[in-house]
Amino acid sequence: MRLYLINPSNPLVSIVKVKESRWNRYRVWKPLSLMVLAGLTPPSWEITIVDENLGLPDYPAMPRPDLVGITAFTSQANRAYKVAAHFRNIGVPVVMGGIHATMCLDEVMERVDSVVTGEAEVIWQQVLDDALHGNLKRRYEGGLADINYVPLTRHDLLASWYTFGAIQTTRGCPLNCSFCSVTAFNGARYRQRPIPDVVREFQSIREKRVLVVDDNLIGTRPEHIARAKDMFLAMAQANLRKEWIAQATINFADDEELLTLASKAGCRGIFIGFESLSPEGLQELGKKFNLLKGRDFRASVRRIQKHNILVVGSFIIGLDIDEAGIGKRIAEAARRYGVDNLNVLFLTPLPGTRLWDQLKSEDRIALSTFPEDWKYYTLTFPTARYKHLSLDSIIEEMLGCERDFYSIPHILRRALGNLWHRRQPLISLVSNLSYRSNLRLNSKAYADFKGYWGNRHNCLKQT
Numbered sequence: 001m002r003l004y005l006i007n008p009s010n011p012l013v014s015i016v017k018v019k020e021s022r023w024n025r026y027r028v029w030k031p032l033s034l035m036v037l038a039g040l041t042p043p044s045w046e047i048t049i050v051d052e053n054l055g056l057p058d059y060p061a062m063p064r065p066d067l068v069g070i071t072a073f074t075s076q077a078n079r080a081y082k083v084a085a086h087f088r089n090i091g092v093p094v095v096m097g098g099i100h101a102t103m104c105l106d107e108v109m110e111r112v113d114s115v116v117t118g119e120a121e122v123i124w125q126q127v128l129d130d131a132l133h134g135n136l137k138r139r140y141e142g143g144l145a146d147i148n149y150v151p152l153t154r155h156d157l158l159a160s161w162y163t164f165g166a167i168q169t170t171r172g173c174p175l176n177c178s179f180c181s182v183t184a185f186n187g188a189r190y191r192q193r194p195i196p197d198v199v200r201e202f203q204s205i206r207e208k209r210v211l212v213v214d215d216n217l218i219g220t221r222p223e224h225i226a227r228a229k230d231m232f233l234a235m236a237q238a239n240l241r242k243e244w245i246a247q248a249t250i251n252f253a254d255d256e257e258l259l260t261l262a263s264k265a266g267c268r269g270i271f272i273g274f275e276s277l278s279p280e281g282l283q284e285l286g287k288k289f290n291l292l293k294g295r296d297f298r299a300s301v302r303r304i305q306k307h308n309i310l311v312v313g314s315f316i317i318g319l320d321i322d323e324a325g326i327g328k329r330i331a332e333a334a335r336r337y338g339v340d341n342l343n344v345l346f347l348t349p350l351p352g353t354r355l356w357d358q359l360k361s362e363d364r365i366a367l368s369t370f371p372e373d374w375k376y377y378t379l380t381f382p383t384a385r386y387k388h389l390s391l392d393s394i395i396e397e398m399l400g401c402e403r404d405f406y407s408i409p410h411i412l413r414r415a416l417g418n419l420w421h422r423r424q425p426l427i428s429l430v431s432n433l434s435y436r437s438n439l440r441l442n443s444k445a446y447a448d449f450k451g452y453w454g455n456r457h458n459c460l461k462q463t
């Protein structure tokens, strides 16, 4: 039996534009969900993982599969339906799972044969058995898995083209920020994998560099942090020889022992969501965790960097409190904090989040012709109606922010600083240049987007 597991691509996502900017080659990430699914699949199935981010395959020329499994974030849904239609037209059953299928069940059910909601660990075997007997059900509910018993991910399956391998060591996040789908999808309970499993899985990854996909690497409570320390210690003792990057909340900076162990375990970069410059903004986003009284963000960033760990700071633009000038203020703050890279995203109502419910009830979801408009839900396009910023002005704020932070003088200053402190100067320079090279692509993408937006709203006026 032949199984295709497919990760659909969205050409509007900058990292897949490898031809337009070769720096993006270093930023194409492995679809871990499909590698986990392959690990859950018995050996009687011949599995091919197709990552469309590496280039669109010629499906008609490929051997006909017996079953197709598709994963999709919301921004990939459009393409997922096109791929599903192709295989259904030739009589191959299609199962879809992942975050979009879970959050937009009815929409997905109309377009595939079977939908798996939630996590797949407990249910996938049954889906395969039913497919084998021609008895696929319309819907399976996976719920939340017990991650004490996750079989080994198939790290051997995907081409060795990628710069980074991928691993997950925890699931869930208790913080439930208004714009984020993680708590709705993976639950508020912070689930940590057994440390020996994590170490063994790290050892099975071929790539020297690894993305740890956890949403919140160390958690929030003392017992979470104690376990994170144990994990880093076990990784260091296993002498993995890996360099990895991850996502964490700002409390990562608060514990010297944790930082020392993380660095010894191979941590070389951390992505931190600062989200907003003001306490009001953090309140609005429900990210009160960042509101610790007296926190000095610059000192926190410095403490992390002292351990040879680069910091990527992430902010959101388009909050109700954001007014003209916000782009420049974010760029200035990011420079003041001393982050090595800046990632700014438009406030985007993703289905299943509290933000979605709020903006929908206020009739502020501007691009709402679904499923077509989902392709713009990449957080790099403004899809809502923002309180103080028009479409043109929010795009200008974004471009102004990026042009400021990624100007050549500022890039050089950061590179020299990192050279002076011997803090991965080459890597930080390459990642800065990668972001900068996407500025040109982004300007073009926004021009096209405004055209699309104009047509969309003219059509609506005429109907």
Ligand code: B12
Residues within 6 Å of the ligand: 007, 009, 010, 013, 029, 030, 031, 032, 033, 034, 036, 037, 069, 070, 071, 072, 073, 074, 075, 076, 095, 096, 097, 098, 099, 100, 103, 116, 118, 119, 120, 121, 124, 145, 168, 179, 180, 181, 182, 186, 213, 214, 215, 350, 351, 377, 378, 379
């Ligand atoms: C790693 C990651 C990325 C990587 C993607 C790597 C890749 N190719 O998969 C990168 C950095 C590229 C990325 C980009 C984006 N991401 Co992202 N990302 C994640 C993250 C942190 C982890 C995903 C992961 O690997 N999880 C581990 C695997 C094992 O879990 P899983 O994917 O949920 O899969 C399980 C189940 O869902 C299910 N399942 C999944 N697929 C299928 C398919 C079938 C057939 C079946 C049966 C089951 C099944 O089984 C799996 C095992 O239980 C998630 C957060 C999260 N917790 O999921 C956000 C997340 C998925 N990303 C998100 C977003 C918004 C984006 C971006 C749009 C914007 C951004 N943040 O930059 C872009 C869009 C990219 C695109 N191509 O369109 C949102 C998606 C929300 C939504 N409704 O779509 C999430 C949930 C984070 C959030 N804050 O809300 N992301």
Ligand code: SF4
Residues within 6 Å of the ligand: 173, 174, 175, 176, 177, 180, 181, 182, 183, 215, 216, 249, 273, 287
């Ligand atoms: S944004 Fe980060 S901290 Fe907030 S709920 Fe999502 S994963 Fe947790």
